[in-house]
Amino acid sequence: MKIRHWLLMVLLGGLAGCATTTPLEPRELVYATSSEETFREAVELMVEQGYVVRHADLSLGRAEASLARWPEYRLQLQVSEEGSGSRVRVSALKGSQPLPPYLLDPWLVALQHKLGVAP
Amino acid sequence: MKSIPISFTCLLALAGCQVVPDRLPQAEPAPAASCYFPATHERALEASVEVLTEWGFTLNSTDTSLGLISASRERPLHGYYDPYDDAYSFGHGMRLFGGLGIGRGGSGVGFGIGGIGYGGGVGQQPVEVERVSLLVDDTHIRISRDIRRFDHWGDLRESYSASNDDFCQRFQTSFTQTVPATGRPL
Numbered sequence: 001m002k003i004r005h006w007l008l009m010v011l012l013g014g015l016a017g018c019a020t021t022t023p024l025e026p027r028e029l030v031y032a033t034s035s036e037e038t039f040r041e042a043v044e045l046m047v048e049q050g051y052v053v054r055h056a057d058l059s060l061g062r063a064e065a066s067l068a069r070w071p072e073y074r075l076q077l078q079v080s081e082e083g084s085g086s087r088v089r090v091s092a093l094k095g096s097q098p099l100p101p102y103l104l105d106p107w108l109v110a111l112q113h114k115l116g117v118a119p
Numbered sequence: 120m121k122s123i124p125i126s127f128t129c130l131l132a133l134a135g136c137q138v139v140p141d142r143l144p145q146a147e148p149a150p151a152a153s154c155y156f157p158a159t160h161e162r163a164l165e166a167s168v169e170v171l172t173e174w175g176f177t178l179n180s181t182d183t184s185l186g187l188i189s190a191s192r193e194r195p196l197h198g199y200y201d202p203y204d205d206a207y208s209f210g211h212g213m214r215l216f217g218g219l220g221i222g223r224g225g226s227g228v229g230f231g232i233g234g235i236g237y238g239g240g241v242g243q244q245p246v247e248v249e250r251v252s253l254l255v256d257d258t259h260i261r262i263s264r265d266i267r268r269f270d271h272w273g274d275l276r277e278s279y280s281a282s283n284d285d286f287c288q289r290f291q292t293s294f295t296q297t298v299p300a301t302g303r304p305l
Contacts, residue, residue, distance in 0.1 A: 047150075047254050047263045049145040050263050050265075053187060054189055055179075055189065067145070067146060068279055068280050075143075
């Protein structure tokens with residue numbers, strides 16, 4: 001009986017951990033290009049990868065795109081000025097769960113290549 | 120011993136919870152080559168909007184300075200059947216509710232059917248939603264598209280990227296036909 005109780009407690013604990021929502025954490029990278037150029041190329045990269053851009057605004061520097069793969073992936077982009085260059089913040093959701101930010105590194109590198117500022 | 124199946128179910132649920140992709144997914148297959156084509160026309164954006172609205176799309180958002188059009192269209196699905204749902208594999212659009220049972224009591228035989236639903240009838244009409252985003256720059260047009268299907272309960276049942284050659288070719292053809300009518304070339 002005691003073992004069963006312990007098991008139940010552990011499982012409930014695990015499930016509770018599963019249910020908590022982790023905050024949406026963006027990945028950032030600074031580019032030497034102007035914010036307008038960076039934003040244009042970033043939106044183009046999303047379309048190129050098959051993401052459907054649902055909303056984008058050049059003056060706000062924000063865009064949101066989604067990929068129709070179960071349970072739907074969403075990509076949120078924010079580009080702001082940073083000195084003479086630009087800072088890109090990008091975050092991703094799988095359904096309603098945020099994706100770990102390190103998964104976005106290849107995307108930021110792809111954007112570097114697209115902008116021609118790869119090291 | 121009863122707790123073993125329960126534990127297994129819980130473990131399976133937990134395993135489902137923990138799945139994280141190893142990279143950010145992209146559309147597979149990637150958008151067709153025809154979804155990126157040259158368009159140097161000064162009224163390319165207007166012509167694209169014209170083609171899309173003619174095809175029954177409604178504009179969801181646009182940014183003319185960026186050259187982006189985001190549009191979608193919806194069509195009802197009659198007798199929608201989810202090919203991935205094996206529970207209902209006995210007929211297209213057939214849904215069985217309740218149960219079927221044969222019982223033998225002490226003195227008689229009982230037989231009952233709960234109810235069979237065909238096609239629609241529950242909640243709302245199943246729909247297919249097609250979304251398109253179109254990026255127009257000075258030299259080219261780039262298209263991405265997806266299709267999602269929702270069932271009677273409004274739940275998402277199917278979703279896939281559809282930036283395919285068929286759609287992009289048709290768009291290109293209509294676009295080149297529309298361009299001379301809406302403006303002059305550069």
